Amino acid sequence: MANGFDPAKGARLEPKIAELVARRDRALGPSYRLFYDEPVALASASGLELVGIDGRTYLDAYNNVPVIGHSHPAVTAAVSTQLQTLNTHTRYITESILDYSERLLGHFPAPLERVTYTCTGSEAIDLAVRIARHRTGRRGLIISEHAYHGTTVTAAGMSPSLGPNNPLGTDVVTIPSVDTAATPADQVGAKLAADVRAAAAQLEESGAGVAAVVLDSILSSDGVQTHPLGFLQPAEAVVRELGALWIADEVQPGFGRTGTWWGFERHGIVPDLVVLGKPMGNGMPIAAVVGTLDAQASFGAEVRYFNTFAGNPVSIAAATAVLDVIEGDELVSHAAAMGTRLLDGLQELVQSHESAQHARGAGLFAALDLGTPTSPDPELAARVVNGMRQSGVLISASGPAAASLKIRPPLPISSAQCDQIVETLDAVLMEVERAR
Structure with missing residues (x-):
């Protein structure tokens, strides 16, 4: 570690x-x-x-x-007020989750139009993988060789940075870490695309096929790889050719950290599914999967998903306060x-x-x-x-x-x-x- x-x-x-x-x-x-x-x-x-x-x-x-920032008064006040008023789950109608969801989706490009809530980023990664596998009918996942995506069985199996005693999941294949310091700028995108293609061939040969490529949009655990802008585009083109999904893990780069609302924006790509984590509530237990309707429709129609207190009114209040501050300041x-x-x-x-x-x-x-x-x-x-x-x-x-x-x-x-x-x-x- x-x-x-x-x-x-x-x-x-x-x-x-x-x-x-x-x-x-x-x-x-x-x-x-x-x-x-x-x-x-x-x-x-x-x-x-x-x-x-x-x-x-x-x-x-x-x-x-x-x-x-720590102990932000806007979050403290919003959580305290809501906790004294109502805290329940999404099988009842509460207006605040709709107000927040509409605001949140307004910060995404148009095809990303539906949001499903979880309590943690790990749960959101797990859900995104389930959606991708259901949508494509395939099992294989492509990740970077030093990725970190979370702590559930599925997410930990996609997190080689947890160490050699943490085994990768079945049908998970890694690609070499991007090294923008050692690779000429005009070769970064082509190399990444070639690595994705090689991993896809391995998954096709095994019979798993490719359900999704899952990348942290700034490759944080792989050393924070930021430039050249657009280097994810050739790999995205390979994903589209394969009929697989692109899952953007935005737990670390999202909510304005990279100087844009989302890390994937810097590269001019539009993922099928986007994973958000605890920064959306400034540390309160709220996370989410935002995605296209095409990616999510069959899963939503055929699989029942319910996460008891994901998107509860108290966590939504915290997330609303975070949006207020990011926008207002x-x-x-x-x-x-x-x-x-x-x-x-x-x-x-x-x-x-x-x-x-x-x-x-x-x-x-x-x-x-x-x-x-x-x-x-x-x-x-x-x-x-x-x-x-x-x-x-x-x-x-x-x-x-x-x-x-x-x-x-x-x-x-x-x-x-x-x-x-x-x-x-x-x-x-x-x-x-x-x-x-």
């Missing part, structure tokens, strides 16, 4: 932290993991700032779930502007640090590769991530080699906070490089 706490390394923890880790190990399931060599214990949060139990403040430059254009500032700063670090190799980003989703041009350095990335944590800025690492710094702050970040990320990273890189 990139950026994971390993107690076997013998880190010296503050007594209170050590006590909490011990209690956690006794009470919680053994599969849980913590971030950082020295885990962060939190007491409160507001905006982009997290406050530890020791009173120390951290700048959150990593958490995409509170998309409009113009956070999509703000993300684009702040992302340009952040990326400019990261590119300056590439010029000034020998170990910083390639910076890329789209809106407030950025990455910086560490190592040499031919040898990514996950150990260096881990040292930098932990150095940033010690300096009060929280980021993480990504990519097949875990050597790409992953920077993904909530959308209301200020220009001063963007500068703080870059300045802190500059200082940490200098310190780590001197120590080598």
